[in-house]
Amino acid sequence: MNLDSRVFVAGHRGMVGSAIIRQLKRKGYRYIITRTSLELDLTNQAAVAVFFAEENIDMVYLAAAKVGGIHANNTYPAEFIYQNLMIEANVIHQAFTHGVQKLLFLGSSCIYPKLAEQPMQESALLSGYLESTNEPYAIAKIAGIKLCESYNRQYGVDYRSVMPTNLYGPGDNYHPENSHVIPALIRRIHEAKEQGLSDVSIWGTGMPKREFLHVDDMAKASVFIMNLDKSIYCNHVEPMQSHINVGTGIDCSILEVAQTIANVIEFEGQIKTDPSKPDGAPRKLMDVDRLRQLGWEAEIKLDIGVRDAYESFCKNIDNLRM
Template sequence: MDKDARIYLAGHRGLVGSAICRALEAAGCTNILTRTHAELDLTSQQAVLEFFQEEQPGYVFLAAARVGGIHANDSYPADFIRDNLQIQTNVIDAAHKAGVKKLLFLGSSCIYPKLSPQPIKEEYLLTGPLEPTNEWYAIAKIAGIKMCQAYRRQYGFDAISLMPTNLYGPGDNFDLENSHVLPALIRKFHDAKREDLERVEIWGTGTPRREFLHVDDLAAAALLLMDRYSDEAIVNVGTGEDVTIGELAATVAAVVGYGGELYFNTEMPDGTPRKLLDVSRLKELGFAPRIALQDGIAMTYAWFLNNSAQIRM
């Protein structure tokens, strides 16, 4: 990737986008194009076409998306499938029409079948039913992958797709209704410690296994793949290691300093039993994550404490 080229980062204010922005700046990229939602509505085809024709970026990181945890996905299925389909369709098509050299599309590990063999290889995509609580988001992301592949095949457009595992880090959403599990646990234990609560409720049995990647590691992988990878095959991005939700909760509680009881509400959904990515393809390209889970949680909690005014909660 030409570091002096115009680089459009869609979704620069989000968890992933802000991390990619930090990584681009650290790599010496000084011509980064960003737009807030108020400045550019990515669900508007005409607005996106006009932006690309006017700005003529050379590279695109497509990190903009409507995202959320189990509750949000299950409660707002129409919003999740509509907004994500519109955003990615508009950006990919406009990027191709404007002559963008390369586009990186950020997918999600939820694209894989609910009962996929473990660890999950990239070729397991579309081999079984999806997890029902987030299938609307997953279907939209699968459509984005297929659109990138189709534009590569028909037009020769250099579009690649990354499938990150569960992400966390600075800039995360700590809202208890709509956040993912790790930031939700940070918020719950923080509130419980402050209010001196005797116990904290955790959804599900605590037995599902999840893999977690610090968002700064994801950003490093994104820049590496933008530099070194060009193929229609998707690439998993993760650590290759997982923990149970119960183990995660105990780690978060220790980091926060909460000493009360952990109550697992088994009447609430668990989601997919296990979701561990096979990251062999990524390793072959020379990537390895640098931030261990407990260290990453401690860094995220420190950010949470230092940025209370701007945190989504």
């Protein structure tokens, strides 16, 4: 690690970006560069070019993205594919153009086929059809991986990609319709308790299984992977393949995670399912053997992580994006 490196964290106000900032500061990095979306529109090619020309960046964490749950992906597919394609294309190309040798692109487990063999290995990429509810977002993320691989192949830079499983934790989006599973359930169950309701409904059958990773673990993994010696990293990825899975290697059903959240919140009502709503993929579990072989494993257990997320939710309830 060179603690004097000028590190650009794109998307620093988001859940993942803010966690990466916290981790970089813990590690002692002295020059962390950030811009809000009002200060720098990452979908604007000319603006991104000017930014890189002026800032003399050494290293990039590309955590900026348009994200959301099943409802948001179904409702805004054009925004999801366009904005994510533009962000990654602009940042990755301008990083290369201005001499940035190290970049970490944050993808998503949705890049893998809907019916991929479980647990999903990195080699499953492009081996089958994607889940239809978030296909535009997944295609954009796959394009980001391939951008990194292509620039590595043609120009010899060191651009890596990490594929996190479902993330949660401080700084999450708790919108009642556009958020991911855990924040949506935290808000719904919290409000049910506050209103004295006897039950709360969750989307789908509750049977699909998902893997969840606390965002602070994701940030630690990101900094760990970014700082691995190139020869060590390359020994654990396939030729011409820049991405590596980040997760816990443990999954649970949506109903089970809802019950865990209810226990943390101390909601004593009934958890009901709504089979009229889509389930999404039946199971999404990451194979994290490569990351374990590199020497990193997640530390935060689900119940502890949910408690941390709920405490953050309660502290910031007046300022949350509702």
